[in-house]
Amino acid sequence: MGLRELKMQRTRLQIANKALELFAAQGFEATTIEQVAVAAEVGTRTLYRYFPTKESLIAGFVEEHLTDSLEVMRAQPADRPLPEALHVVLDRLMRVVAEDAQRVRAVYALARHTDSLQARLAEQTWRWRNELAEEIATRVGGPSAGLKAALSAAATMGLIEVVLREWVDGDGRRPLREITQDALKLLHTGDIPLPEHRG
Known part of the structure; x- marks a missing residue:
């Protein structure tokens, strides 16, 4: 696996983990994609590239x-x-x-x-x-x-x-x-x- 793929994998895992933390704390429906992006320190567009729907985060x-x-x-x-x-x-x-x-x-x-x-x-x-x-x-x-x-x-x-x-x-x-x-x-x-x- 190349450096680019490793970086993408780390970013994907970081987003998913932050999403799960927020969902557990606030509830799935109450948590927005924007909140997940902020917590994961990525842009909303970047998040959507990895996860096209909120369900896919989980x-x-x-x-x-x-x-x-x-x-x-x-x-x-x-x-x-x-x-x-x-x-x-x-x-x-x-x-x-x-x-x-x-x-x-x-x-x-x-x-x-x-x-x-x-x-x-x-x-x-x-x-x-x-x-x-x-x-x-x-x-x-x-x-x-x-x-x-x-x-x-x-x-x-x-x-x-x-x-x-x-x-x-x-x-x-x-x-x-x-x-x-x-x-x-x-x-x-x-x-x-x-x-x-x-x-």
Whole structure:
């Protein structure tokens, strides 16, 4: 990464961090783009170059984490069993989230009371789930490959969302890894009520 890219990355992070501080202190709706620009010591036009909407100030780093996990999935050897590959992806995502714990919890707290943020985050997870399903489908054979891939991606995303909610609701007191392992165990032991299969 060149000096210009490093400077842009630092500026982007500085803006996002200041935005999150203001949103947490004043509320998302009450905070203006101009206030964020002043706090981050950049011009409003510069801020808009990095973040075209107020929601993107929050959603940007979430997007980075999700994109990173997809790249990890795509980098898995083609002959690696899918359960192993998905575990690598899950482990990477949860490790990154744990390292960024303060921001992740702050974002969840904001999203609970901000419809536009909820919509933006839902759009991100929907897109991530579809892209993961596409990657899984390339590794699954048979006539039901698409359906299997879609179910696998949906289950993975569902697990991530439930684990994160449990972790945030507990104020991070339980280690994220521990909650993840508990959730995986429940899924794999079949101790989760599902719609009955008839026929």
